[in-house]
Amino acid sequence: xxxxxxxxxxxxxxxxxxxxxxxxxxxxxxxxxxxxxxxxxxxxxxxxxxxxxxxxxxxxxxxxxxxxxxxxxxxxxxxxxxxxxxxxxxxxxxxxxxxxxxxxxxxxxxxxxxxxxxxxxxxxxxxxxxxxxxxxxxxxxxxxxxxxxxxxxxxxxxxxxxxxxxxxxxxxxxxxxxxxxxxxxxxxxxxxxxxxxxxxxxxxxxxxxxxxxxxxxxxxxxxxxxxxxxxxxxxxxxxxxxxxxxxxxxxxxxxxxxxxxxxxxxxxxxxxxxxxxxxxxxxxxxxxxxxxxxxxxxxxxxxxxxxxxxxxxxxxxxxxxxxxxxxxxxxxxxxxxxxxxxxxxxxxxxxxxxxxxxxxxxxxxxxxxxxxxxxxxxxxxxxxxxxxxxxxxxxxxxxxxxxxxxxxxxxxxxxxxxxxxxxxxxxxxxxxxxxxxxxxxxxxxxxxxxxxxxxxxxxxxxxxxxxxxxx
Amino acid sequence: xxxxxxxxxxxxxxxxxxxxxxxxxxxxxxxxxxxxxxxxxxxxxxxxxxxxxxxxxxxxxxxxxxxxxxxxxxxxxxxxxxxxxxxxxxxxxxxxxxxxxxxxxxxxxxxxxxxxxxxxxxxxxxxxxxxxxxxxxxxxxxxxxxxxxxxxxxxxxxxxxxxxxxxxxxxxxxxxxxxxxxxxxxxxxxxxxxxxxxxxxxxxxxxxxxxxxxxxxxxxxxxxxxxxxxxxxxxxxxxxxxxxxxxxxxxxx
Numbered sequence: 001x002x003x004x005x006x007x008x009x010x011x012x013x014x015x016x017x018x019x020x021x022x023x024x025x026x027x028x029x030x031x032x033x034x035x036x037x038x039x040x041x042x043x044x045x046x047x048x049x050x051x052x053x054x055x056x057x058x059x060x061x062x063x064x065x066x067x068x069x070x071x072x073x074x075x076x077x078x079x080x081x082x083x084x085x086x087x088x089x090x091x092x093x094x095x096x097x098x099x100x101x102x103x104x105x106x107x108x109x110x111x112x113x114x115x116x117x118x119x120x121x122x123x124x125x126x127x128x129x130x131x132x133x134x135x136x137x138x139x140x141x142x143x144x145x146x147x148x149x150x151x152x153x154x155x156x157x158x159x160x161x162x163x164x165x166x167x168x169x170x171x172x173x174x175x176x177x178x179x180x181x182x183x184x185x186x187x188x189x190x191x192x193x194x195x196x197x198x199x200x201x202x203x204x205x206x207x208x209x210x211x212x213x214x215x216x217x218x219x220x221x222x223x224x225x226x227x228x229x230x231x232x233x234x235x236x237x238x239x240x241x242x243x244x245x246x247x248x249x250x251x252x253x254x255x256x257x258x259x260x261x262x263x264x265x266x267x268x269x270x271x272x273x274x275x276x277x278x279x280x281x282x283x284x285x286x287x288x289x290x291x292x293x294x295x296x297x298x299x300x301x302x303x304x305x306x307x308x309x310x311x312x313x314x315x316x317x318x319x320x321x322x323x324x325x326x327x328x329x330x331x332x333x334x335x336x337x338x339x340x341x342x343x344x345x346x347x348x349x350x351x352x353x354x355x356x357x358x359x360x361x362x363x364x365x366x367x368x369x370x371x372x373x374x375x376x377x378x379x380x381x382x383x384x385x386x387x388x389x390x391x392x393x394x395x396x397x398x399x400x401x402x403x404x405x406x407x408x409x410x411x412x413x414x415x416x417x418x419x420x421x422x423x424x425x426x427x428x429x430x431x432x433x434x435x436x437x438x439x440x441x442x443x444x445x446x447x448x449x450x451x452x453x454x455x456x457x458x459x460x461x462x463x464x465x466x467x468x469x470x471x
Numbered sequence: 472x473x474x475x476x477x478x479x480x481x482x483x484x485x486x487x488x489x490x491x492x493x494x495x496x497x498x499x500x501x502x503x504x505x506x507x508x509x510x511x512x513x514x515x516x517x518x519x520x521x522x523x524x525x526x527x528x529x530x531x532x533x534x535x536x537x538x539x540x541x542x543x544x545x546x547x548x549x550x551x552x553x554x555x556x557x558x559x560x561x562x563x564x565x566x567x568x569x570x571x572x573x574x575x576x577x578x579x580x581x582x583x584x585x586x587x588x589x590x591x592x593x594x595x596x597x598x599x600x601x602x603x604x605x606x607x608x609x610x611x612x613x614x615x616x617x618x619x620x621x622x623x624x625x626x627x628x629x630x631x632x633x634x635x636x637x638x639x640x641x642x643x644x645x646x647x648x649x650x651x652x653x654x655x656x657x658x659x660x661x662x663x664x665x666x667x668x669x670x671x672x673x674x675x676x677x678x679x680x681x682x683x684x685x686x687x688x689x690x691x692x693x694x695x696x697x698x699x700x701x702x703x704x705x706x707x708x709x710x711x712x713x714x715x716x717x718x719x720x721x722x723x724x
Binding site for chain 1: 631
């Protein structure tokens with residue numbers, strides 16, 4: 001393929017402003033576009049959501065004794081799942097904040113989608129530490145600093161406290177970012193809607209957006225400010241999550257590479273999840289012209305890059321366990337990871353996160369839907385295993401041989417985990433049906449820029465508001 | 472294209488935005504205020520009792536010692552409520568026909584204890600011990616308010632944890648010893664009860680400023696540097712372990 005300017009393949013097919021608007025907004029305005037596959041996935045999501053409801057109800061009734069956690073393994077599936085979900089959210093923030101600031105216009109067709117994933121993933125993540133307290137209804141006064149009648153104040157020296165702020169800031173900024181970006185599109189939908197109820201609902205949600213010059217001016221300014229706010233969050237949230245472990249004295253949690261290694265892992269997991277959803281959806285709704293093969297190719301490259309950083313983290317963890325000369329670190333690493341009852345988890349992790357993503361060195365693997373989905377699924381599993389290896393497995397053996405104890409999850413441990421996947425699927429599929437999954441106005445802006453570039457490049461076709469090209 | 476909303480929608484939108492900012496704040500403040508108000512704490516709210524017993528009358532006007540009825544207060548975690556026999560030690564002789572005392576006589580006759588309404592209580596997960604507080608010379612009124620003025624007993628303080636911690640974090644502001652020369656040799660717990668005697672014999676004018684505050688139920692710890700210094704001396708003398716006093720396990724075991 002001849003070398004083409006970047007923008008050329010970010011939108012393919014004969015596209016006009018109207019065709020862009022039509023292909024995206026009809027997903028909401030023409031509900032008949034959602035056929036059997038949507039219902040199948042939604043039913044799956046809702047039934048798993050039912051499992052979540054049952055798990056939470058039984059948990060609240062019975063207490064956290066229904067989980068497999070016990071001393072010394074006091075953190076297990078609950079914290080594993082928390083870290084896993086928080087990590088998945090990171091792709092959205094990276095795409096919307098950092099790629100925006102870096103003017104990567106290819107983000108335009110995936111940012112809305114990834115931001116929604118961020119919000120939903122953080123919601124799933126947030127449930128775990130709250131339920132881990134056993135009494136979520138009183139967690140407010142355990143977690144938040146406010147002048148209360150007990151004269152108690154949270155322990156600000158604890159990374160768990162930093163986590164409360166990191167995650168709640170993350171959720172707030174992500175929701176704001178997502179909603180702000182939706183406003184111009186909601187206004188477009190409002191103007192195109194024929195249904196009275198949809199008109200009023202979208203009218204309220206679009207907050208009086210008229211698309212005036214002033215509106216756009218303020219929108220651009222505040223969007224940029226929010227992007228600036230979110231950028232440090234991409235790095236800080238998962239760094240702080242890693243401090244939950246790295247600040248402690250548990251063997252296996254002590255490597256100083258934890259923060260960057262966790263952040264890379266988060267972006268790794270996040271992009272894998274974005275692709276896991278993007279690939280079937282673009283096929284289902286015929287959006288291949290907007291989420292192009294080039295998008296998937298680039299996301300696969302990011303996956304490869306972050307995967308290498310993560311793999312470097314695994315190597316360093318093992319290296320420092322040996323190089324530190326700390327007998328407890330080395331015993332934990334050797335007898336709990338390399339060999340022993342949990343070795344299967346460690347070696348599956350190396351396979352899923354270390355070896356399988358290396359497929360992406362080959363261009364054919366980055367363009368084949370099957371290999372993309374295969375690697376992404378393997379990464380999602382691998383990232384879950386990574387947290388499992390780090391959290392409960394390290395806790396099963398610490399300084400005293402007498403405190404070695406195996407950890408066995410129960411049905412309810414799995415129930416909660418699979419249940420949150422159900423919540424995520426339900427929310428994603430509702431989102432697809434009721435909100436624009438691709439940023440319409442940014443795509444139109446991109447189209448305008450492409451046309452403009454083409455006009456300069458190729459005068460005779462100046463009148464035609466469409467793009468040729470593609471692959 | 473027809474307009475979806477009337478112009479008045481603008482005002483509603485503005486009001487909603489303002490509401491989003493203000494309502495949670497107001498709600499939070501309202502909950503904070505309510506949880507600290509007598510509506511929740513029942514401070515100064517007299518409760519119905521089977522017999523309208525007056526502390527003011529018995530303890531001050533008649534001069535009964537606190538320990539006559541609350542006999543375990545120096546030795547036990549629980550101060551103790553008087554048995555019917557204790558009431559009858561006097562009331563078998565005086566006011567024998569008073570209709571107000573009918574429940575006491577009934578109780579005696581049927582051999583069933585009187586069910587007093589509990590005024591001061593701490594939750595089950597709080598281990599409170601009267602004896603240690605009395606033996607460090609803390610006057611009843613420090614916690615129970617102006618019990619000497621109460622006709623029907625009411626809570627003197629909120630008993631919320633923040634209130635407990637005022638003293639547990641700074642006991643020097645509350646520990647106290649009578650400065651009079653004749654009081655010096657006495658055990659701290661003796662001084663607790665002597666103060667009521669002093670009030671009964673000499674009235675309010677015989678008391679010093681701090682004792683007056685205590686007896687009128689307005690004592691919230693001293694800020695006088697000299698008194699604080701004296702309090703610190705008492706901490707040493709009594710061996711109060713201030714580093715542990717505000718630890719969780721001191722009260723929650």
